[in-house]
Amino acid sequence: MDNGSGAGNGAGNSIKRTTIYDIAEIAGTSPSAVSAVLNGTWKKRRISEKLAERITRIAEEQGYALNLQASVLRRERSNIVGMIMPKYDNRYFGAIAEQFEARSRQRGLFPVITCTQREPELEVEAARALVSYQVDLLIATGATDPDRISELCAAAGIRTINLDLPGSRSPSVVSDNFGGARDLTRIILSRIRAEFGVREPLYFIGGRASDHNTAERLRGFREAHAELGLEVPADQIIIRGYAAEKAEEALETMDLPERFGIFVNSTITLEGVVRWMQRNKRGGRSGLRFGCFDWDSFAARLPENVGMAEQDVPHMLEAVFEMIDMQPSANILRKIPCILRVPDEWSRTGEAFREVNLAG
Amino acid sequence: MDNGSGAGNGAGNSIKRTTIYDIAEIAGTSPSAVSAVLNGTWKKRRISEKLAERITRIAEEQGYALNLQASVLRRERSNIVGMIMPKYDNRYFGAIAEQFEARSRQRGLFPVITCTQREPELEVEAARALVSYQVDLLIATGATDPDRISELCAAAGIRTINLDLPGSRSPSVVSDNFGGARDLTRIILSRIRAEFGVREPLYFIGGRASDHNTAERLRGFREAHAELGLEVPADQIIIRGYAAEKAEEALETMDLPERFGIFVNSTITLEGVVRWMQRNKRGGRSGLRFGCFDWDSFAARLPENVGMAEQDVPHMLEAVFEMIDMQPSANILRKIPCILRVPDEWSRTGEAFREVNLAG
DNA sequence: CACGTATGCACAATCGATGGTGCAATGGAA
DNA sequence: TTCCATTGCACCATCGATTGTGCATACGTG
Known part of the structure; x- marks a missing residue:
């Protein structure tokens, strides 16, 4: 850890994080080549294997970490999926959270869950925050006013799926x-x-x-x-x-x-x-x-x-992820037996x- | 909802989200003015109250939502606080999650919790993802290898605090x-x-x-x-x-x-x-x-x-947030009585x- | 040798918000 | 009327990654 700059100095750590520009300079190449190598599109962009290996090595040495804000800003999809959750005080919601995270990750999506204490205003505020996060999709779990959230998201072009409590403006998965x-x-x-x-x-x-x-x-x-x-x-x-x-x-x-x-x-x-x-x-x-x-x-x-x-x-989340794939046109309501x-x-x-x- | 563009069309919703540029054009002003008004710095920037009101109104009409990726990219602080959580299968971790979220929001911070199933590799992967998210701070709850996470974050200039299980490279809050x-x-x-x-x-x-x-x-x-x-x-x-x-x-x-x-x-x-x-x-x-x-x-x-x-x-989280404020230099270990x-x-x-x- | 094709990479625009800086218009004082 | 200060805003570079495009060089064929 011969990091050079003294870590933990006062307020607002000022360590400069390594970017693709830093790596490009070290490698004597261009930022676009670095980007292509690090995000896996390098074959498509006809980068030589030799250069790819060198860049990968340098990135590791420098402890490079992608800046997702920059990446998401540029791409049109964020791969972030949001979930609104009323509480964490029982096994039911806990299981939903764990499975949602596991299934999301399995698909290369990044899950963000936020807990809204069954408070309608908090729900809307949280939904707004997730919209600002550019989530590709929002699951409203046990929302007191799912339609409000659906509308809010629709205005930003974000699909929503209701879980646990149904709504009329988005597909829903609930128990029977x-x-x-x-x-x-x-x-x-x-x-x-x-x-x-x-x-x-x-x-x-x-x-x-x-x-x-x-x-x-x-x-x-x-x-x-x-x-x-x-x-x-x-x-x-x-x-x-x-x-x-x-x-x-x-x-x-x-x-x-x-x-x-x-x-x-x-x-x-x-x-x-x-x-x-x-x-x-x-x-x-x-x-x-x-x-x-x-x-x-x-x-x-x-x-x-x-x-x-x-x-x-498990079956409820299976149904949710099926809906994600199928993009159901109608606002279907799936009831999962208890x-x-x-x-x-x-x-x-x-x-x-x-x-x-x-x-x- | 006379949105104009037909919503929900096929894959990848193509609704163009309103940006400060759109609002600037409608208001006949500049994007920087819009930005200043919408993020509250408009008095500092000597924007007239009249223009501020007009911009605010238009933003509401257009359903404007800030693009946090862009905002965070530009600013040096993200106001995102991350937490790594082993499981959601008991009241203890559930309570930690709820309180962490509540306290974070109270301070204007955006909490992101991610559940790692007590798996060491998942922990590291999740920590890496949170680093990519530009979190200002990471709380490692019940981490199997907290020091690994501390190191990983230190390399990116991110402070960490250990909760529930202590580490040697960051301040820790644990039960007695x-x-x-x-x-x-x-x-x-x-x-x-x-x-x-x-x-x-x-x-x-x-x-x-x-x-x-x-x-x-x-x-x-x-x-x-x-x-x-x-x-x-x-x-x-x-x-x-x-x-x-x-x-x-x-x-x-x-x-x-x-x-x-x-x-x-x-x-x-x-x-x-x-x-x-x-x-x-x-x-x-x-x-x-x-x-x-x-x-x-x-x-x-x-x-x-x-x-x-x-x-x-409650006392554990109080201690955590005290540490956030104080920025303890030493790697203190606070033990909270049961x-x-x-x-x-x-x-x-x-x-x-x-x-x-x-x-x- | 000439010419077409494939290879390997660099350049530069772009995503949306932010904030330093500059500049015109207005107001007030001398 | 002149000059300076203030008000009110616009311009533009910037954050870091992505991606369409362009341009050399190398290679192969007739």
Whole structure:
């Protein structure tokens, strides 16, 4: 590291980064030759192998790093793909992030994810920033207002794909929330019947009224009740956001039966439910059973848990990347089935939870 | 949306994005004036308020979005801060990501996080990509080889800060792994004493031998044993990576006592331990108690869980951003104390877990 | 030897934003 | 009226990489 200039000097490191011009001078050649060699187009440009090797060697010696800003500025495609992400506080979004990055990289794209805390203004601001970044494509995950983002991007000529929550102005990939919720509800209903002997409507907790997923899951929830000739009273549907605190407060102020079942709309909501259980000693295998939309490995071990609807992240991302390739003209909506998991006591495998297949 | 050009036409959207030149032409002024107005330096450049307003209006009408590549290319600072992140599969890293983004944005910096799957080559590749992005600063979180990244960045004149795992060539912020592990070990030891009446060394499971955190936690683990005059047999220390599968396999092939305690080195490792428990019916409040480094809200509810050492993410990030401001000359290592949590049965609050304070 | 073709490379415009500098118009003071 | 200061803006080089084009030289063929 005989770098010459003393590193780390005060504010704003002033080390001059090596550019293709520096390398050209050392190699006694032109910047365009250096550029061609370093970006792999040198054969097309009829650069001799000898020169190519020399340039490559010098670039390595000098610790050359491409200036992507300059490169992207000149090219028409940036190869940057952006994603907007609401939160990182559960396995579902975490898995989406990891897979999006992995698949992007695999295709030579550079993924940039930004987390918007479920705040609409932050979403738009983040989308604007990604547009400024010249992303070639933007995936809006769980966006509260996907159409706003689609418009904003369309104005800049950027394609968008909605994930997790659908929009009307771009193709969307979402879970089959209706089907997943219906199946999960069936399971909870059958369990409270079997264990408690009760045949009462469940409680539904968590989510946003304006949120398409919540609406669809509620529809599935009602469908499963209707199958048994049950109607769900309005006061058993508690939709005041996903946050754990909201759920906890709501349960705290309610007058609840001795034995009942809950449909919990997300793992983060479940945290609130579990806190309430703990505080009020409603836990153990006493009078409460719940099922939860989304999967969490530890939550699966809670004794009151009778089922979880895992969203199929690998297939969702596969669908997203198919759309990237196909450039669908219409604003199709692809629904990916959920994976329903129930506790192992009902099966004989070694797993605590296993996948089940209800008749559609 | 009377955009004129037909949007979404075939491959490579060819909508021409509005630039300062377009706006200048519409406004009948010069690009430099437009630039000054739109980036806020117009007063310094003595642009009249009238012109400023006109330009602003036109920019909005045209849906202008700054081309950050061009902007960054010209300026000497990019205001981009990069972070390398091993995984998104637990609350600890998730919280780091969220807070890093929030704090960066608050300072007008643009955060870019990239996930490297704990793979050394991917880390280096990602670091290189971030360097190409002209990041002003790079935070290496949980990097397997932080010094390699420091060197790589130093060559490009980019400061780095290590988070979670320390390095020798950049300032580092880590948890007090030794203290946290010692306290957690004390708790587990005292619980198996109280509940089982056994006074035997615990098992330690999870982590990497080459990993500084694992080494420190092991030291704390041994220290707590030494306090009681206990020595830990080598075969009770199972360090074969963090992955859940490894833990599960290891436990499966071991000959374990009837009643014992485990120190679990991460929540992801804990998933394996729990799977093993389930499969072998070692769960319930039978013969096993464990404590876990890192916090997970659901794992906290497992009946065998006697304590968790939560890493104090807010304080860790506060320390990181202090370092960004101070530009520490030395390669200081800041250790942030962990927050030790034990089940609520021992306390009287409504929480399932509460924070405890052992005498250091 | 003449002429066409292939090889190997350099030149220069370009992407969009920025900021130093220059210059005309205006205002005010002497 | 003259002169200087201020206001208000335009001009242009620049950041680093990319790419169309042009021009030597080498090579091969008749």
